[in-house]
Amino acid sequence: MWELSGKFSGDRQYSRRAQSRCGGEWIVKIVTSLTLFFPMYNERETVARMTSKALDVLETLTADYEVIIVDDASHDGSEQIADELARQHPQVRVIHHPQNLGYGAALRTGLQSASKELVFYTDCDEPVDLQEIGRALALIGPNADLVLGYRIKRYDTLRRFVYSKVYNWLCRLLFGVRARDVNFSFKLLKREVLEHIHLSAGSVFIDGELLAEAVRCGYEIVEIPVEYFPRRSGKSSFDSLSAAFYTLEEMLAYWRRTRARRSS
Template identity: 35%
Template sequence: MSHHFEQINKQASASAVTTAEPIAEPADARLKTIHSLSVVLPAYNEEHVIAMTVHNVLTWLDRWGIDYEIIVINDGSKDRTAVLVAEISAVHPQVRLINHVTNQGYGAALVSGFAAASKSLTFFMDSDGQFAIEELRSFFSFIDTYDAVIGYRLNRQDTWMRKLNAWGWKFLVRLVLGVSVRDIDCAFKLLHTQLLRESPLETRGAMINAELLYKLKRADHSYKEIGVHHFPRRAGRATGAKVSVILRAFGELFSYAAKWKREGRKQR
């Protein structure tokens, strides 16, 4: 595992764009006394990387000395993902496992995690090892100024087809919902938990990030965009480009956009 961290640090140093500060320094002392943190990790068939991801999060949050919990949502995995998380949870009570008996979708996994979050801040990140939790440190500097801090992927490590799909989705979401950010679906976002209580999320598929950003915009909440490094997937298989996932996202986009438009007219 330490070899993997060395590789991440080498890659991050080679293409560092976000900050010149050493990421191993402790978080701002104000965070320790004012904020607590819920880390939400959705997981689907991630047995090859889930233990490394959770242990990495544990290591860095312990180092920062903040009050935290880690919530892993096993979204109907057919492999040993849930078993491995349960073993970690038995040793580390900060880790909580939520099991979906069947696969309900990425959005459903996040919603379950958000509902279980008990700390003042909620952060979510994918469990596939393509992000480095240590980059969250730079987000803490802005969370008292903004309602949310959202990441965008630097040098995105995905296939050209996924990048093309992402470009088309970004254009469509901007056209339909008026949401304009650099990277809608970047799974590296920090926000005040209270916002999730005020505006519960309704979608359950890949549309979830677009809905989150739309509701931030609709409520005039502020957000800060920060670049984060994106690393190649080490194991497992991404499901975001599956036809069924894409069709579900399109269906949710248009149906919920119409619903929210009707609600807006009634409010006016």
Template identity: 30%
Template sequence: MTPVSVTAVLPVFNDVEALKTAIPKSIEALEAYGKSFELIIAEDGSTDGSRECVEEWERKDPRVRLLHSDERQGRGRALNRALAESRGEIFCYYDVDLATDISHLSELLDHIEDGADAATGSRLMKNSNIVRSGDREIASRGYNFLVRLFLGSKLNDHQCGFKAYKSSTLRELVPKIQAPHWFWDTESLVLAQKEGLRVDEFPVVWRQGPGTTVRFKDVSNMGKDILKMWWRLHVEKS
């Protein structure tokens, strides 16, 4: 496969309506960045026509690639698969609802170009501009506080779905990442910091979408994942 500068990934599960906006806006933003790119749609067991939507784009634009799974893998496994199939020197991904303003994409990629091993948008920094419901705000701040408390992270926001990595670095981290779903985001950033890598965080404009695929069960499981990772880092290694 011919290498490209940037691999951008959209993890997708029953998001056909969001895709109709996210794909053309992604292509526009990536073209504006001025580097060679591929746009991978990691479509994860959708039943709403998401696969067919991406297949149409594949026929129109060879830079768009579909990675389809018949069965639900979870966000983490979908990203691992996308990384294995990617050709980019920089690997980035963001939520298909474009909750984080796509205008931040060049800033995200610039952090990696400037020497960061990983970079993440943040909804919880002083200059972040966010709109979301009060219950989600409380849950997010509580979750991130626990990550900092138990896992020693220095970051404000671990779950913002707007991240980039040096691909070679991420390939070294992935075998150490155990989370198959939502906790993948947090685990990748915590491990990168534990390895002494440079992880940049910057404020973003973020708007809560009309719906979310994160459920109470996911939040509960991520709480358990914090404790399991703490055990792995502090007890199993001792």
């Protein structure tokens, strides 16, 4: 349950107090500003609904928020829908890639473009209930610089289940990332984290790279269970063998760079 009230004393910006019950105690958070962004590639059927949900939820959490849609060169009309949403809502921004650069590049664009104190990102195909952001906000603070969601139930194909298990194991083995669900698209972080890490992945390894860099820099990471909603429309390209090999290639390249950095 979330309650909203008041003004943040000592700050000219109006903000909301997000109060939630967590672990039997009431935790009060002052949310001064929040960016929510998601990458988009040919998501004509979901982008308007996703943006509407994001605006509705963010309005209950803070008066200072933005929604960023990173269009990775869509060509199904979703790019035009996104532009119209930005015209209708001043809190919405659309960033267009001139050509398809991939998931990692889209996430990097969103992270680099975020202007608010806290940054949340997810995917355009509505994988989570955005109300869950409130639970993550209740945890962010001195003991949590990043809050990750992990899927309670995954609904994976056998191939994707194997990919995920191997991928999470490699992230733990190579980089010390002890997350249950490295690539799940539910992540909240302080924007200051982004000022101290370097991201370069173009594949879905971008999530692993983000967490590996956060671990390397000593940032605190916590996890929460989140209900997952499988894609209802469109098609994911993450299950292909070519995508898996590209991800592995980038993972090993990052591992070699970190080894070289430690030995220099």
